Amino acid sequence: MLISVEVNGEVVTWDVDPRETLIDAIRERARLTGAHVGCRSASCGACTLSLDGLTVKSCCLLAAEADGRTIRTVEDGRTPPEVDDIQEAFIAAQGMQCGYCTPGMVMSVRHLLAQNPDPSDDEIRRGLAGNLCRCTGYVNILKAVRAVRDARLGR
Amino acid sequence: MTYVGASIPGRNNRRSAAGAATYVDDIRPDGCLVMAVVRSPHAHARIRSVDTSAGHDLDGVALVLTGEELRDAGIAIHPSGTNVNFTPRTAVRHVLAVDKVRYVGEPVAAVVARDYVTARAAAQAVLVAYETLPALGDARAALKPGAVLVEESWPDNVMVDYPIARGDADAVLAATPPSGRTSGTLVCNRVAATPLEGRGIIADYNPYDETMTCWASTQAPHVLRALLSAALSFPEGNLRVIQPQVGGAFGGKIPMFPEDVITAYASRRLGRPVKWIEQRDEYLSAGGHSRDMRCDYEVAFEPDGRITALKAGLLADVGAQSTFLGWLMAIVSAACMPGSYVVDHVSIRLRAVVSNRGPWQAYRGYGKEVAAFFMERILDDVARAAGLGRDAVRTRNFISPSHFPFVQPSGWVTDSGDYQGTLEAVQELIGWDDFPARQAAARADGRYLGIGIGHELTPEGSSRPDALLNGTDSATVKMTPRGDVTVLTGVTSPGSGNETGIAQIVAECLGADLDRVRVLQGDTQSAPHGNGNYSSRSLTFGGSSARLAALVIREKLEIVAGRMLNADRADLEVTGHRIRSRASGQSVTFDEVAAEIYRKPHGRHMAGIDPALEATRAFKIDNVYHRKDEDGRYNQYPTWSFSTGACIVEVTPETGDVRIEKFALVHDCGVVVNPLLAEAQLHGAIMQGIGASLYEEIVYDDDAIPQTPTLREYTLPGIRESVDIVLGHRSTPSPFTFMGMKGVGESGISAPGPAIASAIDDALADFGVRMTTMPFTPARVWAAIQTARSAGRGE
Numbered sequence: 001m002l003i004s005v006e007v008n009g010e011v012v013t014w015d016v017d018p019r020e021t022l023i024d025a026i027r028e029r030a031r032l033t034g035a036h037v038g039c040r041s042a043s044c045g046a047c048t049l050s051l052d053g054l055t056v057k058s059c060c061l062l063a064a065e066a067d068g069r070t071i072r073t074v075e076d077g078r079t080p081p082e083v084d085d086i087q088e089a090f091i092a093a094q095g096m097q098c099g100y101c102t103p104g105m106v107m108s109v110r111h112l113l114a115q116n117p118d119p120s121d122d123e124i125r126r127g128l129a130g131n132l133c134r135c136t137g138y139v140n141i142l143k144a145v146r147a148v149r150d151a152r153l154g155r
Numbered sequence: 156m157t158y159v160g161a162s163i164p165g166r167n168n169r170r171s172a173a174g175a176a177t178y179v180d181d182i183r184p185d186g187c188l189v190m191a192v193v194r195s196p197h198a199h200a201r202i203r204s205v206d207t208s209a210g211h212d213l214d215g216v217a218l219v220l221t222g223e224e225l226r227d228a229g230i231a232i233h234p235s236g237t238n239v240n241f242t243p244r245t246a247v248r249h250v251l252a253v254d255k256v257r258y259v260g261e262p263v264a265a266v267v268a269r270d271y272v273t274a275r276a277a278a279q280a281v282l283v284a285y286e287t288l289p290a291l292g293d294a295r296a297a298l299k300p301g302a303v304l305v306e307e308s309w310p311d312n313v314m315v316d317y318p319i320a321r322g323d324a325d326a327v328l329a330a331t332p333p334s335g336r337t338s339g340t341l342v343c344n345r346v347a348a349t350p351l352e353g354r355g356i357i358a359d360y361n362p363y364d365e366t367m368t369c370w371a372s373t374q375a376p377h378v379l380r381a382l383l384s385a386a387l388s389f390p391e392g393n394l395r396v397i398q399p400q401v402g403g404a405f406g407g408k409i410p411m412f413p414e415d416v417i418t419a420y421a422s423r424r425l426g427r428p429v430k431w432i433e434q435r436d437e438y439l440s441a442g443g444h445s446r447d448m449r450c451d452y453e454v455a456f457e458p459d460g461r462i463t464a465l466k467a468g469l470l471a472d473v474g475a476q477s478t479f480l481g482w483l484m485a486i487v488s489a490a491c492m493p494g495s496y497v498v499d500h501v502s503i504r505l506r507a508v509v510s511n512r513g514p515w516q517a518y519r520g521y522g523k524e525v526a527a528f529f530m531e532r533i534l535d536d537v538a539r540a541a542g543l544g545r546d547a548v549r550t551r552n553f554i555s556p557s558h559f560p561f562v563q564p565s566g567w568v569t570d571s572g573d574y575q576g577t578l579e580a581v582q583e584l585i586g587w588d589d590f591p592a593r594q595a596a597a598r599a600d601g602r603y604l605g606i607g608i609g610h611e612l613t614p615e616g617s618s619r620p621d622a623l624l625n626g627t628d629s630a631t632v633k634m635t636p637r638g639d640v641t642v643l644t645g646v647t648s649p650g651s652g653n654e655t656g657i658a659q660i661v662a663e664c665l666g667a668d669l670d671r672v673r674v675l676q677g678d679t680q681s682a683p684h685g686n687g688n689y690s691s692r693s694l695t696f697g698g699s700s701a702r703l704a705a706l707v708i709r710e711k712l713e714i715v716a717g718r719m720l721n722a723d724r725a726d727l728e729v730t731g732h733r734i735r736s737r738a739s740g741q742s743v744t745f746d747e748v749a750a751e752i753y754r755k756p757h758g759r760h761m762a763g764i765d766p767a768l769e770a771t772r773a774f775k776i777d778n779v780y781h782r783k784d785e786d787g788r789y790n791q792y793p794t795w796s797f798s799t800g801a802c803i804v805e806v807t808p809e810t811g812d813v814r815i816e817k818f819a820l821v822h823d824c825g826v827v828v829n830p831l832l833a834e835a836q837l838h839g840a841i842m843q844g845i846g847a848s849l850y851e852e853i854v855y856d857d858d859a860i861p862q863t864p865t866l867r868e869y870t871l872p873g874i875r876e877s878v879d880i881v882l883g884h885r886s887t888p889s890p891f892t893f894m895g896m897k898g899v900g901e902s903g904i905s906a907p908g909p910a911i912a913s914a915i916d917d918a919l920a921d922f923g924v925r926m927t928t929m930p931f932t933p934a935r936v937w938a939a940i941q942t943a944r945s946a947g948r949g950e
């Protein structure tokens with residue numbers, strides 16, 4: 001079936017299989033491989049994308065459901081090797097090891113800080129509750145988010 | 156410039172953060188097909204027939220493979236390798252089941268199609284007729300007389316029966332009065348490493364030059380190449396294995412898996428690239444589990460807490476066997492008891508039993524975490540029975556620093572340690588002495604706080620005889636004509652950051668500028684032979700090999716520079732990519748010396764010098780003994796890191812919920828090369844230890860049907876479960892490695908289990924609760940409280 005989606009500012013038309021998930025369409029058709037498949041059960045958050053401004057787990061959405069909607073991925077708006085301040089904070093704090101969860105984490109942090117520029121630790125935990133990391137124990141992820149929050153607030 | 160000891164973020168962080176890292180599923184060779192595996196829904200059944208026609212007929216399907224085809228093609232995995240001290244029962248392994256299936260998730264057939272949805276649809280269309288057999292739900296069922304046999308060529312279901320003895324534990328126990336004895340049963344839950352990226356491989360056979368290139372999410376490209384070559388009878392030299400970025404491994408990607416062989420076979424048959432990417436439900440049933448051991452123990456002790464005898468029966472449910480070797484973890488558990496403690500009379504008997512659960516696969520801890528859980532719980536039991544402090548009993552029984560190297564009852568040799576040092580340091584960090592007052596105040600408020608400790612021993616650098624994971628590794632260091640340094644290493648990084656640590660070591664040893672040292676790994680075509688990543692050995696072996704190679708280059712640079720500067724070598728100072736004569740103050744850069752060597756091999760500074768600026772060296776570690784028949788010694792772990800963990804928990808008796816308020820760990824891995832990365836490893840290991848203690852359990856029912864097929868049931872800790880982790884470092888350098896490095900990576904995963912159990916017991920002391928079965932879920936804690944209440948204990 002034909003769908004039309006806006007991906008990172010570009011409108012594209014895809015002829016998708018009705019069984020195809022959004023994450024597979026983004027990875028295979030748009031060739032944007034920053035988002036990953038970790039579970040296909042909306043448990044791990046490695047596939048987190050922004051759909052019409054809300055973070056979604058794209059492994060449990062069908063590509064067809066994105067028809068007519070706007071998608072933002074971790075790659076959005078930056079020319080390699082540019083990264084944003086959230087990503088810089090993750091790099092400096094060693095807020096990652098294998099990197100598999102990192103793009104999804106970054107998407108959730110972007111959303112969290114857009115909604116709440118000054119989150120407490122508990123609010124950060126709630127904001128990232130849908131993103132699993134198996135490597136870091138979350139210690140340096142928390143450090144990274146606190147660092148970018150404080151830097152943005154001039155603290 | 157001093158690089159060793161500097162906290163430098165991982166070199167791959169930027170591409171990872173950008174989402175620009177390339178994992179195996181991000182690679183798409185032209186014309187690549189996708190493979191899906193048909194798996195057994197039964198725990199134990201005969202295969203009556205496999206009807207592939209409906210799968211074949213679907214549009215877009217290129218190939219359907221069955222066990223019969225692979226067997227007829229001569230593909231079977233034969234057991235190999237030598238085991239010292241015990242003899243396992245073995246059997247030939249088929250990568251696709253032949254005649255019968257032995258666990259849920261066992262590969263039965265494979266479908267290759269144009270894309271993922273087509274392959275999955277075709278896999279569902281393959282019809283397998285089964286005749287179910289009685290299934291063995293666990294090791295105890297497997298041990299019952301008359302139990303059905305998982306391996307029909309064996310007389311029973313026991314794979315390994317391994318006794319360890321020192322002194323006469325039975326006699327000492329018999330001679331000890333009841334007041335000086337205690338006994339119990341401990342159970343360690345089955346868990347799965349669960350890296351966020353599943354397993355996966357792409358095989359690309361080129362029929363023109365008969366070569367095959369594989370990209371695999373593996374920990375050991377060279378080892379996978381050797382094993383695949385043997386399995387497929389494919390020339391090893393024509394096979395190239397590349398490890399792209401790996402999304403976590405934790406032992407779970409040590410080769411070789413059945414799917415690796417099937418994928419490579421399919422590519423060779425089709426002459427096209429074939430990709431297999433594991434899905435999470437496949438992983439949780441068939442990717443391999445660990446732990447799943449119980450321990451029935453009896454100990455005798457003196458009134459002062461000294462343990463005089465330990466008798467332990469260990470029962471490991473290693474599940475049905477596959478092509479991978481996780482069952483060896485049970486051996487490590489047994490051989491690491493009593494571990495940190497001196498016990499003169501020891502009798503341990505391990506039975507590793509096959510059942511219709513899934514096979515074991517290596518996981519961080521590799522059996523040491525099971526030994527730590529059992530020993531630490533036993534120490535707590537002795538403290539309780541003797542009426543002594545938990546810390547005092549440990550102090551009383553620790554191997555003292557002057558007794559190293561210490562020979563364990565298993566014969567393994569523990570190199571060095573100061574266990575009392577980490578214990579005291581962690582007590583300080585957690586606030587041990589002040590806690591009772593806090594606990595009493597909280598109790599008066601109706602809150603249940605507890606404190607616990609757990610000590611862990613983490614032998615590292617596993618070096619098995621007659622195996623490719625064997626106590627050495629190699630590295631090449633080379634310098635380009637313009638003075639840049641390339642390091643090719645046989646160790647690989649699944650995200651641990653060893654590429655950064657190895658660069659630090661080489662820059663330091665060579666006197667190079669760190670920014671001009673590039674580390675390449677993970678490709679059999681460029682890296683020298685290496686065993687990859689396992690047993691926290693990437694720096695002790697990979698770093699040490701790279702150092703040896705760097706020193707060869709440095710020597711040549713110094714000789715030529717000395718001639719260029721008209722100076723003695725002893726007069727030279729090498730730092731910051733520059734060699735300087737102290738006497739004259741004159742200097743040359745590495746770039747200038749490299750140019751001299753490459754451009755003027757027949758020039759006046761090069762007389763008698765081989766112009767190669769490239770060296771490969773293999774570090775072979777000491778303290779490994781493999782010739783028991785000659786010298787009576789066997790040791791496979793050259794260095795033994797250790798830590799003591801401590802935690803404070805709060806338990807809610809109404810729900811059984813356990814909340815960790817603070818977790819402290821004091822760790823000793825000798826000299827630390829990169830504290831930032833070492834601590835990051837510890838954070839992750841501790842969290843995995845906490846996960847296995849409170850949240851994670853692979854559950855089977857009595858018919859060996861998995862009850863935890865997705866991450867909805869197998870619950871990994873999320874950021875809401877993360878805890879305040881406080882780390883402390885001590886350093887007892889290894890006498891056997893460069894600078895005294897030991898391994899870091901596994902350390903920290905073992906201490907949480909016993910420390911949390913100890914803290915829960917302490918919180919619920921009124922109830923006399925003793926947590927003996929991991930994980931300590933709300934249901935288990937609540938049930939223990941109810942049992943205590945019905946026995947009249949508690950408030």
